[in-house]
Amino acid sequence: MLCDDCKNKPASIFFKEVLPDKTVELHLCDECASKRGLLGTKKLSPLEILQKLLRQKSAQDEKVICPSCYMSLAEFKRVGRFGCAQCVATFDDHIRHLIKQIHQSDRHIGRKSSSGTKEGFEIYKLREDLKKALDSEAYEDAAKIRDKLKGYGVEDV
Numbered sequence: 001m002l003c004d005d006c007k008n009k010p011a012s013i014f015f016k017e018v019l020p021d022k023t024v025e026l027h028l029c030d031e032c033a034s035k036r037g038l039l040g041t042k043k044l045s046p047l048e049i050l051q052k053l054l055r056q057k058s059a060q061d062e063k064v065i066c067p068s069c070y071m072s073l074a075e076f077k078r079v080g081r082f083g084c085a086q087c088v089a090t091f092d093d094h095i096r097h098l099i100k101q102i103h104q105s106d107r108h109i110g111r112k113s114s115s116g117t118k119e120g121f122e123i124y125k126l127r128e129d130l131k132k133a134l135d136s137e138a139y140e141d142a143a144k145i146r147d148k149l150k151g152y153g154v155e156d157v
């Protein structure tokens with residue numbers, strides 16, 4: 001079946017609306033469906049998802065506090081960066097949880113550009129890379145990653 005609108009591409013979406021006096025049935029291709037606004041909102045990028053998640057407040061955010069600089073998880077979410085190296089360990093589990101949610105929404109996060117990404121997220125990724133580099137005894141890579149982390153103000157890695 002071809003798209004009812006453009007009569008050109010194969011229809012991939014069947015849309016049915018029951019009105020008081022008639023029933024409208026439409027077979028549309030993706031393009032025409034989105035032109036008509038029937039595809040809902042556009043897919044969020046991983047960064048947008050992260051920002052959305054970071055804006056979500058939970059009751060425990062105020063209670064998770066870095067023992068070194070006393071930054072709370074709520075504060076971290078607000079400013080989007082760690083207060084000190086200890087914060088990374090303190091908030092690790094919570095950030096890991098966020099990252100998991102992002103991975104579930106977008107499997108291709110690793111290939112997307114990281115420009116504009118929150119620093120905290122970058123640090124998290126670098127720490128993961130560092131762990132991997134050390135595990136595979138790639139000490140040269142590990143040193144480079146350490147330097148990058150130092151650039152973010154993380155001394156104790």
Ligand SMILES: [Zn+2]
Nearest residue numbers: 003006029032
């Ligand atoms: Zn069409």
Ligand SMILES: [Zn+2]
Nearest residue numbers: 066069084087
């Ligand atoms: Zn801290």
